[in-house]
Amino acid sequence: MQIWWRLSADPLIDEALRALHEHAATVVELHRPVCLASGRCCQFKNHDHLLAVTGLEAAWTWRNTQRVISIAAATNAQQQGACAYLDGKLCSIHGERPTGCRTYFCDRGDGTWQSTLSESLHQSIRRIHDEREIPYLCAEWTWLVKAFSAADERGVFFKGSLH
């Protein structure tokens, strides 16, 4: 976790992740899925949806957002099966949200393009890990948010913080 935290500030990694986000936006713009801002994609338990995020991306989001999530809020969100960053029906960290949030829409269309985009972005993130020999973990988002909320400012877990 500490290495993800440290490397999330690396200009090359920052640039690479932002480029992937831009690519996602370009593809989404081409397909124009309908988004009614229902918040359904962020209420995982209620809508039988799981958001998987890499540790590196989670660290990048945690570093770049101004929104602070306490351990209590992260724990509560995890128990509810919803994202701690959901504010009403809207994402409170729209500019810093992970790749998985940028490629999933309730309007599935034929479903193919979302899966294809999601998979290709995931492979690109995997390549960043491989090229820099960064330890790889892809985990459930509410768990990662809780993990970061329980870490100190250097991304170090507090003892016994993960349950």
Ligand code: SF4
């Ligand atoms: S980060 Fe934003 S878009 Fe992603 S699940 Fe959370 S509230 Fe939804």
